[in-house]
Amino acid sequence: MTGSDSSVSIGFCCFEGEEPQINQQSTPAEITTPIIALKGASKSYGAVRASRNVSIELRAGEVRALAGENGAGKSTIVRMLAGVQRPDEGDVLVDGDVAAFHGPADARDVGVAVIYQEPTLFPDLSVAENVMMGRHPLGSGRRIDFRALNRTVKELLDRLGVKLDPEQPVKGLSIADQQIVEIAKALSFDARVLIMDEPTAALSGHEVERLFGVVRTLKERGAAVLFISHRLDEIFAICDTVTVLRDGEVTHDGRTADMDTDELVRRMVGRELSNLFPKLDAEIGQPVLKVERLTREGSFVDVSFEVRRGEIVALAGLVGAGRSEVARAIFGIDKPDAGTVTIDGVELKPGSPTQAMKAGIGLVPEDRRQQGLVMEMSIERNMGLTRLQALRNRLGVIGLGSEARNASDWATKLQLKFQKLSDPVGFLSGGNQQKVVLGKWLATGPKVLIIDEPTRGIDVGTKAEVHRLMSELAGDGLAVLMISSELPEVLGMADRVLVMHEGRIARELSRAEADEENVVRAATGQVAA
Amino acid sequence: MSASTQAAPTPASPHTTEKTSWIDAVVRAREVSLIGVLAVLVIAVSIAEPRFLNAQNLRDILLNVTIVGLLAVGQTIVVITRNIDLSVGSILGISAFATGIMFADHNVPIPLVFLGGILFGAFFGLINGVMVAWARVPSLVITLGTLYVIRGLDFAWAEGRQINAADMPDGFLSLATTEVLGFPVLPIFTIAAMVLVGVALGRSRMGRELYAIGSNPDAAVLAGIRVSRRVLGAFVASGAIAGLAGVLYASRYGTLDAVAGTGIELAAVSAVVVGGVAIFGGSGTVWGAALGALLLTTIRSALVILQIDPFWDQAIQGALLLAAIGLDAYLAMRLARELRKRRSANRV
Structure with missing residues (x-):
C-alpha cells in the first residue's frame, strides 16, 4: 500500500448552490446529550479549508455514517474527534461540555476509539502488544504479564472470529489481518465512541459481516459509532443516521431510513455527472503503449493492455489494487518480474526510467509535493528539470534565459496563474502546481503520459481546467494513461476503463459500458467477468 | 451489492503463522547465533593458543568489555527509539575527568562520586534529549554536535592536566582488581545495568513504548504515547549510563586526561548493530548488544594473543559490522519477498 490514497468515492464536488438541508425530525436519541460532538468546527491546512463550520453529534446507541467524496473533509472530522488535530474555530464537546483535546x-481517555484508514501499527511488535500498547496487564512489581496479555487478546480475537496468533509480529500480516488488529485494538478498551474510517476497504465479505456484528453489539451496549465507507450499501445496512459532506461543509444531516442510494449520491455530488468532464472526442489512432503480461510479485499479475494515440485510458480500482505499481513498473521505477512494455513497437529495457523517458513516456506522480516537484525551487527551474540536456547552451551550461523562455512558453500554454516565474513552486496553489508538473513533462514532447491521480487535492475550479487540458492533449494525439480514485473523473474522462482488483485487471469497460455500478462492482471483486 | 448477499466471498485471508516462523526464528535467534559465533571463535583461538583460556586472559576480556558493553546498553535504549547517541564517548570522557577531579581536588567519598558521575552524564543526556525531542532535529546531527562540544568543554576544563592513580583512593582503584567469588567487581556494574535495562525494556510499559516509537513513530503518537517525553527519557538514560561508564573508566585505567574515551562511541554503536539492534529502531535487545560488545572485545583479545598485527582489529570490527548490517538487510529483503509472494498467493 502506498501513500494515503483513499477509496473509490462516489461523487464529485461542485458548486451548485444547494442549501444544506438539516433534517430535524425528532427521534428518541435526540433527547439524550451526544457523547461527543463537533460544534461549528472549522479547520484549514494552509490555503485549503478542509472543514467549514461543521457540526456533528454522536449519540449513544446510534450508528452514524459520514458520507462524501474524496477531499470532502471526512478524515479531517475524524482527526478532530480523535484529538489528533484541534479545530481552528469551534469546539469539540464531550457529554455536552467543551473539551480541549491536546x-x-x-480523546482515548474519554473513550474515543478510532480505526484509521491506514493501519497505524507497530510492525516489529506482536499482535497482542499492538492491541494493548500502553495498557499491558501488569503482574508483580509492575512488570508486564505477557501471558495475561496474550490471553486477553486471544479472547478478543476469538470474539471477532479470527484465527490470529497474538504472539506473531504484525510485520508478517496481510493488510486485511492488520485491519483486524486495528479493530481488535479499538474494541479492547470499552469505547463509548467508535470511529471507523473506511474499515472495510481491505476486508472480505465474511470479515465485514463479523465487523458489523460487533458494531451492532456495541450499539446495543450504548456506544456511539461513526462509520465512513465508500460502499453505500454498507451505510444503509448498519447506519441509523447520515451526515453528508461536500467541500468541507455539512450539506445534509438526517436518517438513512428517510433516503435511498440515489438521493445520497445526489447530495454528495450535487450535479449530474455527465456534464462535468467534457472529454472531447479525439481521433483514436494506432497503439503507442503496449503492456504485455506485466507481473511484479505481490503487486500485480499478468497485466496486459494498450493505449492508443488520442485515447485516455483510466486505471480504476481500490487502494492497494496495484494501479500505481503498474505505472511505476511501466516507467521503470520498479523492475517487473515478467512481461514487457513497448512504445511504438520498441521494447523498453525493464527498470530504467531514463530509457522510458527517452522512449517518450512521462509520469505525473500521485504525490506532487514529494515526487512531482522540488517545492523550494523556482517555477522555471522545476519546469526545466526534465529537459536539462535540451536547455544546455554551447558551453554545456544551462542558460538562465533558455530556462525562463521554456517556462514562460509553457506557463502561457497551460494558463498558469503565478506572480513571478522565479518564485518557489511551493507558492502556487495545488492546481497550478499540478500544471507545472504537467508542463514539465509536456515540454519533453512525450508520446505517452501517465497521470496518477491528476486532480488530488486540487480545488474545484482548477480541477476542471486540468481535465480540459488532458482532453486537449489527447486531442493532439497524446496517449494518456490515467490513474484515478475519483469515479466521476474516471467516468467522465476515460475512453476506456480498466478496473483493477487485487493486482489483476478484473474488467475492461468501454466508455459506453462504464458506469458507477459496473466499476465499483469490478473494483470490489464482486463480478468475475 | 451488500457484502452479505455476495456469493462466494473471496477466500478468507489465511492467517498463516507457520510461514513466518522460520524468519522469526532467525531474527529471534540473533542472540543465539552470536553465542554460536563466540563459541566457535573461542574454541578456534584456544586450539591455536591455549593461553587464551587462562583465567587472567578471560578476566581481562571481561574487564575490557565492561566499559564498551555498558555504553552499548545505554546506546540500545536510544537506538530502539530510532535515534542514535554519538555523544556518549565525550560524556564518558568528561565524566571520567570529573571523577578524577572529585577525588583529587575535593576528596568526595566513593559512593557520591558514582552518583555525581551518573548525574553529570544524565545532565548532558538531558541536553541531547531536549534538542532531539523538541527541536525535531535528527539525533545523528545533534549528538554529533554535542560529541564535539562536550569534548571541547573537557579540554577547556582539563587545561592539559592529567590525573593519576596516585590522586585517587585505593578503594576506588581496587574495584578493577578485586574479585567477589572469583568474579571481578567492575563488570558487575555492567551486568547490573544490563539486567535492569533489559527488564525495563522488555517488561515495563515504558520500555514497550520505546519499541513502539521506534517501530512506527506516527502510530505511536496516535496510540497516545507521549513520544517526546519518552525519547527525552531515553537520552537521559543513555547519558546517565555513559556517566557511570566514565566513573568505571577512571577506576579501570587510573590515568585521566581530556582524551579519555575518544572514539569509543563508535565501538558502542558497532556493538549494538552487531548485537542485532535494528538501526531504524523497534527491535533488538540489550542482551544482543552486550553480546555484540563481548564478541568485538573477544576478537581484539584473540588478535593480541595470536600476535596478529593490531591493524587487523579495526578491519575485522568493520567487516563484522558490515556483515551484521548485510545480514539484517538480507533478512528484511527475504521477509519482504516472502510477504509479496504470500500476498499474490492469496489472490485467486
Whole structure:
C-alpha cells in the first residue's frame, strides 16, 4: 500500500448552490446529550479549508455514517474527534461540555476509539502488544504479564472470529489481518465512541459481516459509532443516521431510513455527472503503449493492455489494487518480474526510467509535493528539470534565459496563474502546481503520459481546467494513461476503463459500458467477468 | 451489492503463522547465533593458543568489555527509539575527568562520586534529549554536535592536566582488581545495568513504548504515547549510563586526561548493530548488544594473543559490522519477498 490514497468515492464536488438541508425530525436519541460532538468546527491546512463550520453529534446507541467524496473533509472530522488535530474555530464537546483535546491520548481517555484508514501499527511488535500498547496487564512489581496479555487478546480475537496468533509480529500480516488488529485494538478498551474510517476497504465479505456484528453489539451496549465507507450499501445496512459532506461543509444531516442510494449520491455530488468532464472526442489512432503480461510479485499479475494515440485510458480500482505499481513498473521505477512494455513497437529495457523517458513516456506522480516537484525551487527551474540536456547552451551550461523562455512558453500554454516565474513552486496553489508538473513533462514532447491521480487535492475550479487540458492533449494525439480514485473523473474522462482488483485487471469497460455500478462492482471483486 | 448477499466471498485471508516462523526464528535467534559465533571463535583461538583460556586472559576480556558493553546498553535504549547517541564517548570522557577531579581536588567519598558521575552524564543526556525531542532535529546531527562540544568543554576544563592513580583512593582503584567469588567487581556494574535495562525494556510499559516509537513513530503518537517525553527519557538514560561508564573508566585505567574515551562511541554503536539492534529502531535487545560488545572485545583479545598485527582489529570490527548490517538487510529483503509472494498467493 502506498501513500494515503483513499477509496473509490462516489461523487464529485461542485458548486451548485444547494442549501444544506438539516433534517430535524425528532427521534428518541435526540433527547439524550451526544457523547461527543463537533460544534461549528472549522479547520484549514494552509490555503485549503478542509472543514467549514461543521457540526456533528454522536449519540449513544446510534450508528452514524459520514458520507462524501474524496477531499470532502471526512478524515479531517475524524482527526478532530480523535484529538489528533484541534479545530481552528469551534469546539469539540464531550457529554455536552467543551473539551480541549491536546492529543490522541486525551480523546482515548474519554473513550474515543478510532480505526484509521491506514493501519497505524507497530510492525516489529506482536499482535497482542499492538492491541494493548500502553495498557499491558501488569503482574508483580509492575512488570508486564505477557501471558495475561496474550490471553486477553486471544479472547478478543476469538470474539471477532479470527484465527490470529497474538504472539506473531504484525510485520508478517496481510493488510486485511492488520485491519483486524486495528479493530481488535479499538474494541479492547470499552469505547463509548467508535470511529471507523473506511474499515472495510481491505476486508472480505465474511470479515465485514463479523465487523458489523460487533458494531451492532456495541450499539446495543450504548456506544456511539461513526462509520465512513465508500460502499453505500454498507451505510444503509448498519447506519441509523447520515451526515453528508461536500467541500468541507455539512450539506445534509438526517436518517438513512428517510433516503435511498440515489438521493445520497445526489447530495454528495450535487450535479449530474455527465456534464462535468467534457472529454472531447479525439481521433483514436494506432497503439503507442503496449503492456504485455506485466507481473511484479505481490503487486500485480499478468497485466496486459494498450493505449492508443488520442485515447485516455483510466486505471480504476481500490487502494492497494496495484494501479500505481503498474505505472511505476511501466516507467521503470520498479523492475517487473515478467512481461514487457513497448512504445511504438520498441521494447523498453525493464527498470530504467531514463530509457522510458527517452522512449517518450512521462509520469505525473500521485504525490506532487514529494515526487512531482522540488517545492523550494523556482517555477522555471522545476519546469526545466526534465529537459536539462535540451536547455544546455554551447558551453554545456544551462542558460538562465533558455530556462525562463521554456517556462514562460509553457506557463502561457497551460494558463498558469503565478506572480513571478522565479518564485518557489511551493507558492502556487495545488492546481497550478499540478500544471507545472504537467508542463514539465509536456515540454519533453512525450508520446505517452501517465497521470496518477491528476486532480488530488486540487480545488474545484482548477480541477476542471486540468481535465480540459488532458482532453486537449489527447486531442493532439497524446496517449494518456490515467490513474484515478475519483469515479466521476474516471467516468467522465476515460475512453476506456480498466478496473483493477487485487493486482489483476478484473474488467475492461468501454466508455459506453462504464458506469458507477459496473466499476465499483469490478473494483470490489464482486463480478468475475 | 451488500457484502452479505455476495456469493462466494473471496477466500478468507489465511492467517498463516507457520510461514513466518522460520524468519522469526532467525531474527529471534540473533542472540543465539552470536553465542554460536563466540563459541566457535573461542574454541578456534584456544586450539591455536591455549593461553587464551587462562583465567587472567578471560578476566581481562571481561574487564575490557565492561566499559564498551555498558555504553552499548545505554546506546540500545536510544537506538530502539530510532535515534542514535554519538555523544556518549565525550560524556564518558568528561565524566571520567570529573571523577578524577572529585577525588583529587575535593576528596568526595566513593559512593557520591558514582552518583555525581551518573548525574553529570544524565545532565548532558538531558541536553541531547531536549534538542532531539523538541527541536525535531535528527539525533545523528545533534549528538554529533554535542560529541564535539562536550569534548571541547573537557579540554577547556582539563587545561592539559592529567590525573593519576596516585590522586585517587585505593578503594576506588581496587574495584578493577578485586574479585567477589572469583568474579571481578567492575563488570558487575555492567551486568547490573544490563539486567535492569533489559527488564525495563522488555517488561515495563515504558520500555514497550520505546519499541513502539521506534517501530512506527506516527502510530505511536496516535496510540497516545507521549513520544517526546519518552525519547527525552531515553537520552537521559543513555547519558546517565555513559556517566557511570566514565566513573568505571577512571577506576579501570587510573590515568585521566581530556582524551579519555575518544572514539569509543563508535565501538558502542558497532556493538549494538552487531548485537542485532535494528538501526531504524523497534527491535533488538540489550542482551544482543552486550553480546555484540563481548564478541568485538573477544576478537581484539584473540588478535593480541595470536600476535596478529593490531591493524587487523579495526578491519575485522568493520567487516563484522558490515556483515551484521548485510545480514539484517538480507533478512528484511527475504521477509519482504516472502510477504509479496504470500500476498499474490492469496489472490485467486
